Amino acid sequence: MKSTTFDYxxxxxxxxxxxxxxxxxxxVNMGPQHPATHGVLRLGMDLDGETMVRVDAxxxxxxxGKEKTAESLGWAKFFPHTDRLDYVQPLINNIGYAMALEKLxxxxxxxxxxxxxxxxxxxxxxxxxxxxxxxxxxxLGAVTMFFNTFKERENIYSILDAYTGHRMNxxxxxxxxxxxxxDEKVEGMMREFLTQFPARVxxxxxxxTGNRIWYDRNRDVGVISPEEAMAWSLTGPILRGSGVEWDxxxxxxxxxxxxxxxxxxxxxVGDCYDRYLVRVEEMRQSCKIALQALNRxxxxxxxxxxxxxxxxxxxxxxxxxxxEELIAQFKIVTDLxxxxxxxxxxVESSKGELGFFAISDGTADPARLxxxxxxxxxxxxxxxxxxxxxxxxxxxxxxxxxxVMGEVxx
Amino acid sequence: xxxxxRKELSIGEKLYLPAIFRGLSMTFRQMFKxxxxxxxxxxxxxxxxxxxxxxxxxxxDDGTIRCVSCGLCEAACPAYAITIDGQETDRFIERxxxxxxxxxxxxxxxxxxxxxxxxxxxxxxDELELADFSxxxxxxxxxxxxxxxxxxxxxxxxxxxxxERW
Ligand code: SF4
Ligand code: SF4
Numbered sequence: 040m041k042s043t044t045f046d047y048x049x050x051x052x053x054x055x056x057x058x059x060x061x062x063x064x065x066x067v068n069m070g071p072q073h074p075a076t077h078g079v080l081r082l083g084m085d086l087d088g089e090t091m092v093r094v095d096a097x098x099x100x101x102x103x104g105k106e107k108t109a110e111s112l113g114w115a116k117f118f119p120h121t122d123r124l125d126y127v128q129p130l131i132n133n134i135g136y137a138m139a140l141e142k143l144x145x146x147x148x149x150x151x152x153x154x155x156x157x158x159x160x161x162x163x164x165x166x167x168x169x170x171x172x173x174x175x176x177x178x179l180g181a182v183t184m185f186f187n188t189f190k191e192r193e194n195i196y197s198i199l200d201a202y203t204g205h206r207m208n209x210x211x212x213x214x215x216x217x218x219x220x221x222d223e224k225v226e227g228m229m230r231e232f233l234t235q236f237p238a239r240v241x242x243x244x245x246x247x248t249g250n251r252i253w254y255d256r257n258r259d260v261g262v263i264s265p266e267e268a269m270a271w272s273l274t275g276p277i278l279r280g281s282g283v284e285w286d287x288x289x290x291x292x293x294x295x296x297x298x299x300x301x302x303x304x305x306x307x308v309g310d311c312y313d314r315y316l317v318r319v320e321e322m323r324q325s326c327k328i329a330l331q332a333l334n335r336x337x338x339x340x341x342x343x344x345x346x347x348x349x350x351x352x353x354x355x356x357x358x359x360x361x362x363e364e365l366i367a368q369f370k371i372v373t374d375l376x377x378x379x380x381x382x383x384x385x386v387e388s389s390k391g392e393l394g395f396f397a398i399s400d401g402t403a404d405p406a407r408l409x410x411x412x413x414x415x416x417x418x419x420x421x422x423x424x425x426x427x428x429x430x431x432x433x434x435x436x437x438x439x440x441x442x443v444m445g446e447v448x449x
Numbered sequence: 450x451x452x453x454x455r456k457e458l459s460i461g462e463k464l465y466l467p468a469i470f471r472g473l474s475m476t477f478r479q480m481f482k483x484x485x486x487x488x489x490x491x492x493x494x495x496x497x498x499x500x501x502x503x504x505x506x507x508x509x510d511d512g513t514i515r516c517v518s519c520g521l522c523e524a525a526c527p528a529y530a531i532t533i534d535g536q537e538t539d540r541f542i543e544r545x546x547x548x549x550x551x552x553x554x555x556x557x558x559x560x561x562x563x564x565x566x567x568x569x570x571x572x573x574x575d576e577l578e579l580a581d582f583s584x585x586x587x588x589x590x591x592x593x594x595x596x597x598x599x600x601x602x603x604x605x606x607x608x609x610x611x612x613e614r615w
Contacts, residue, residue, distance in 0.1 A: 116527035204501035219611035251465040316453035355612040
């Protein structure tokens with residue numbers, strides 16, 4: 040069967056020059072409350088027939104002023120706010136923010152904390168990619184996938200619930216490490232999940248990769264060339280889908296990622312289908328990293344919180360028994376001042392490079408906190424790849440760009 | 450670097466019909482598997498000492514409140530949910546709260562108050578459900594926050610366990 044290619048040139052969709060409606064556009068709004076926009080995103084489009092001549096992504100409906108809030112909230116109290124940036128992977132956000140503060144304060148985190156952080160980040164990444172897979176496939180009509188991926192995600196959330204006490208918005212990372220260590224029960228749950236998970240990924244792939252509808256609706260849709268991807272400062276699976284090998288875990292390792300054995304999947308064409316394949320492969324790689332981290336846990340004993348009396352709360356038993364520790368407790372809770380200076384820390388989140396840039400003037404509040412949200416750049420790419428295509432492609436494009444509005448608008 | 454393999458559809462896959470039957474067979478197989486849906490209100494959520502539910506004030510066995518109204522939890526709360534007014538008391542601890550309100554609509558259950566409290570007086574309970582008819586009713590005062598310490602004991606032990614370091 041020969042595949043047909045269409046020439047989607049804007050304004051030229053209707054070749055019949057006698058048609059009085061030819062070239063006339065109609066303005067259509069999609070969102071802000073649309074199930075396929077994954078949050079409150081409004082798309083203003085000019086349609087010529089079914090072709091999108093102009094697409095504008097209008098962000099800001101979920102703006103909560105996070106960066107400004109930080110300036111009056113203080114360093115430690117901003118942690119719960121980072122959870123609510125990209126709420127499908129709160130722990131990665133927590134860790135990114137904590138890393139910026141640790142850089143600023145010059146704190147070395149203990150080796151065990153690093154291992155647990157890697158473990159949590161990879162598990163969160165799997166959860167985030169599962170959401171991508173579920174939501175983007177239900178947008179294209181594959182309802183079975185949605186339920187299957189959410190069933191798996193539920194397992195991850197049960198693990199996080201057993202570890203942190205919350206399913207979402209975990210807030211379990213602190214400056215200098217983590218609030219609590221992983222115990223045997225959680226370790227067992229994680230191991231059980233991670234060992235059965237690759238088989239589940241194969242099943243997901245079996246349902247989608249060779250599925251005619253999924254194939255036709257994603258293949259050669261939303262092609263981003265490597266140059267364009269870099270020019271638009273796209274990161275994460277989108278950049279890798281376009282064939283650029285760039286992953287902070289390999290290129291600028293943090294948390295000891297250089298010691299783990301994993302590969303970075305890259306695509307060749309840069310369409311929605313490649314981005315899907317990259318994310319699926321990333322889930323397998325994340326699973327591999329998480330298993331390695333799990334195996335390292337027993338070889339790295341020790342605390343998960345650095346010993347630093349300037350910035351980290353003293354242990355509870357000592358607070359109850361010694362005056363100095365009690366004073367330290369009061370001092371740190373009410374007035375946690377980080378040294379003057381600035382620091383940037385970037386982590387590879389499931390959406391791309393998530394960066395926190397903190398400027399401190401030596402007081403208890405950040406002078407400025409900037410969040411480099413990968414989702415915002417991903418949204419910027421919508422006009423680039425959607426203009427000139429058919430209206431129905433926008434759903435596949437939005438799904439494959441995989442942004443969370445909590446982070447885009449922040 | 451691992452380049453992902455782009456698949457070309459086989460004849461069978463192009464026909465699409467086999468895929469429909471694959472999907473259907475998966476759906477049918479699911480009928481005989483264990484159900485994973487939780488019937489939530491009838492079947493309550495599993496809770497244990499790790500669960501971070503709503504914060505509660507611990508009350509000693511003799512009925513006195515542990516809180517000394519030092520204000521640390523108020524300072525630690527990122528949601529500004531806690532309001533405390535202190536007063537003098539004849540008890541050994543010398544101070545106790547005259548007013549201790551937590552606005553449950555603001556509280557994000559982060560547990561920072563529990564972490565900050567130097568008297569083990571505020572603890573995250575395993576109570577999760579929160580519903581009422583007015584906003585005022587959801588501002589909990591001391592009477593509604595009080596819980597006997599025996600009820601919060603597992604959580605207290607857990608907090609001590611995870612905070613054992615250095
Ligand atoms: S920190 Fe503890 S003792 Fe201090 S006011 Fe809060 S509950 Fe009371
Ligand atoms: S749990 Fe967090 S938000 Fe709720 S009262 Fe305590 S510190 Fe405030």
